[in-house]
Amino acid sequence: MRMAAFEAFACDRCKCLAVRPLSRCRRCEASTVLSTNLSGRGTLTSFTTIRVPPTVFLGQEPYDIAVIDLDEGLRVTARLTVPEEREAMIGDPVIFHEMRPYGPVFRLV
Amino acid sequence: MRRVSVIGIGCTPFGKQNGIGIIDLALHACREAMDDAHLPGSRVEAFYLGNFVSETLVRQGSLAPIVAYRLGLGPIPCTRVEGACASSGIAFRHGVLLIASGLCDMVLVAGVEKMTSADTGIVTEALASAGDADSEMRLGLTFPGTFGIIMRRHMHQYGTTREQVAMVSVKNRSNGSTNPKAHFQEPVTIEEILESRLICDPLRLYDCTPISDGAAAAVLCAADLATEFTDRPIDVIGSGHATGPATLFEMADLTTFEASVAAGQQAYREAGLAPNDIDVAEVHDCFTIAEIAAIEDLGFVEKGEGGPAVADGLTALGGRLPTNPSGGLLSKGHPVGATGLAQIYEIVAQLRGEAINQVKDAEIGLAHNLGGTGAVSTVHILKRR
Ligand SMILES: [Zn+2]
Numbered sequence: 223m224r225m226a227a228f229e230a231f232a233c234d235r236c237k238c239l240a241v242r243p244l245s246r247c248r249r250c251e252a253s254t255v256l257s258t259n260l261s262g263r264g265t266l267t268s269f270t271t272i273r274v275p276p277t278v279f280l281g282q283e284p285y286d287i288a289v290i291d292l293d294e295g296l297r298v299t300a301r302l303t304v305p306e307e308r309e310a311m312i313g314d315p316v317i318f319h320e321m322r323p324y325g326p327v328f329r330l331v
Numbered sequence: 332m333r334r335v336s337v338i339g340i341g342c343t344p345f346g347k348q349n350g351i352g353i354i355d356l357a358l359h360a361c362r363e364a365m366d367d368a369h370l371p372g373s374r375v376e377a378f379y380l381g382n383f384v385s386e387t388l389v390r391q392g393s394l395a396p397i398v399a400y401r402l403g404l405g406p407i408p409c410t411r412v413e414g415a416c417a418s419s420g421i422a423f424r425h426g427v428l429l430i431a432s433g434l435c436d437m438v439l440v441a442g443v444e445k446m447t448s449a450d451t452g453i454v455t456e457a458l459a460s461a462g463d464a465d466s467e468m469r470l471g472l473t474f475p476g477t478f479g480i481i482m483r484r485h486m487h488q489y490g491t492t493r494e495q496v497a498m499v500s501v502k503n504r505s506n507g508s509t510n511p512k513a514h515f516q517e518p519v520t521i522e523e524i525l526e527s528r529l530i531c532d533p534l535r536l537y538d539c540t541p542i543s544d545g546a547a548a549a550v551l552c553a554a555d556l557a558t559e560f561t562d563r564p565i566d567v568i569g570s571g572h573a574t575g576p577a578t579l580f581e582m583a584d585l586t587t588f589e590a591s592v593a594a595g596q597q598a599y600r601e602a603g604l605a606p607n608d609i610d611v612a613e614v615h616d617c618f619t620i621a622e623i624a625a626i627e628d629l630g631f632v633e634k635g636e637g638g639p640a641v642a643d644g645l646t647a648l649g650g651r652l653p654t655n656p657s658g659g660l661l662s663k664g665h666p667v668g669a670t671g672l673a674q675i676y677e678i679v680a681q682l683r684g685e686a687i688n689q690v691k692d693a694e695i696g697l698a699h700n701l702g703g704t705g706a707v708s709t710v711h712i713l714k715r716r
Contacts, residue, residue, distance in 0.1 A: 241466065241580060268487070268585055270479035270531040272471060276459055277452040279471040287472050289480055289579050299467045299580040312487045325470045 227259035228318040239296040262318030264292035303329040334554035336564035339368025345545035345664035346514040353445035360546035368550040376435040381419025381442035382668035415461035420671030420700030420709030441548035444666035461703040479531030482620035484585040495638035499619040507658020514664030543664025547672035569712035571597030577706035590708035591628035598710040606630035613674035615701035616659040656688040671700035682715040
């Protein structure tokens with residue numbers, strides 16, 4: 223399995239992390255919010271299996287979407303890949319797998 | 332700030348209203364509220380109309396002026412208000428502010444949504460537009476999916492059981508079974524809920540609200556003029572309106588809607604009341620788990636105790652704090668833009684002593700409206716004189 227760094231954004235002044243690029247930090251309003259690479263390691267905070275998808279994702283269902291707490295303290299929402307023989311549980315370790323056009327994909331470790 | 336009263340209310344039946352368009356739905360509710368207040372159109376000084384997605388669902392914009400003109404109101408200011416599922420809670424709030432500020436004496440507020448004439452796929456996508464398109468919705472997350480994630484977290488964090496969550500729907504569908512305006516008028520059992528189709532695990536079909544058409548309206552009036560129109564005015568004694576994150580990943584706690592907490596605190600502070608002073612409440616049960624989060628966020632019970640509270644009957648008719656005696660969104664239906672004012676409609680009826688599921692001696696009522704995935708909330712506290 224390949225491992226990829228997970229790109230996020232960090233305020234150069236107060237060091238707080240953000241999922242998205244910002245012209246100003248939401249916490250201290252500094253204008254120096256820079257791209258940073260995170261480990262991509264985290265744990266499962268919660269998740270669901272979408273069985274009735276929006277029209278554009280018809281045919282992909284069922285698929286899992288999860289809220290993940292990364293080890294560096296950032297929370298993200300992402301697609302979750304669960305191997306056939308496994309069942310996801312809150313608290314399970316997960317790792318960033320790849321970036322797709324619709325967003326980040328993590329998988330169970 | 333001047334005191335504000337509700338002197339008239341109106342509400343259409345909720346459900347599939349074949350052949351009745353969005354303008355006619357709004358006209359019906361507004362006319363009923365104005366007749367209830369014995370208010371001639373010439374006395375209305377401003378109009379706010381809550382609506383979420385009429386452009387997408389029925390290809391009609393400019394709703395507020397079109398409805399006002401058809402009602403025969405004068406050349407008054409008319410404003411459409413959009414805040415997803417909280418659209419008409421916000422419309423009510425702005426009507427209150429306009430009178431409280433002294434700018435107007437008499438304001439008509441309404442909410443409307445026409446949903447059943449559009450394809451289900453279009454409705455689903457329109458509803459999802461209340462989420463954050465750039466981050467979560469592009470992943471293929473849906474509204475039920477968001478609440479599925481919240482429900483799983485609540486169950487994990489507090490030991491809330493699947494049966495306790497289902498009890499919200501059992502209670503509300505039972506309450507709604509006597510409400511002739513409700514979309515669903517048949518009760519459901521726990522077994523039926525737990526055996527209904529999985530939509531977004533652990534959320535099932537009967538944890539969700541139906542897609543409905545409907546409109547609701549209220550006439551607001553300066554409190555010192557209210558008895559000119561009615562001998563039983565209902566006073567607005569607290570009004571809260573707050574913002575929270577529009578995404579799950581920006582929520583500090585997946586079981587708490589910060590907007591609900593903040594709007595509740597504003598309303599309680601203005602009213603000089605605490606949660607245990609409330610006699611009856613209508614809260615935003617867009618999904619079963621949402622009612623559990625709401626009664627916790629509003630301080631009716633401690634965070635995490637919503638599940639046992641529902642199962643023990645605290646929020647049932649006859650309980651310490653009857654919640655959603657109308658049947659809530661789960662039974663009445665959720666014509667998105669109309670929901671906030673339909674809640675006000677029920678609370679005013681309760682405080683007048685004329686509700687269908689009347690809470691005995693109800694003196695103080697609360698209405699809680701939530702928009703998007705917690706992006707906006709309004710809380711209003713009403714009291715009879
Ligand atoms: Zn900063």
